Amino acid sequence: MEGDFQVCGNCRRSVASDHFTLHEAHCLRFLVLCPECEEPIPKSKMKEHFENEHQQGREFQLLKGRSTVIITTKSIQKMSTSFIG
Incomplete structure (x- = not known):
């Protein structure tokens, strides 16, 4: 059994x-896969990971006349900016 390996589903x-049973118990309790990069990240650090690794450069704002175009990796939205002088 020394050379046998299993892939953790988490x-x-x-x-x-x-070591699989012990690993799996620890992994399920403390780790989650990041939905962006699919790397295992401690649950307690997920927000920090996302903000540091994925949020920067994700949203770009382009001013065009009276509207702001927000471009994200998932969607494009136009918001009225009539309050911007």
Whole structure:
């Protein structure tokens, strides 16, 4: 059994079968896959990870006349900016 490995369904890492049960219990309790980069991240650090790694450069604002175009990786929205002089 020394050379046997199993893939963890939570973090998708290859783990030695001898340690799999302990790894899986720890992994399910403390880690989550980031939906953007699919890297295992501690649950307690997910917000910080997303803000530092993915939020920067995700939204661009272009001023065009009386509207702001917000371009994200998921959608494009126009918002009225009549309050911008």
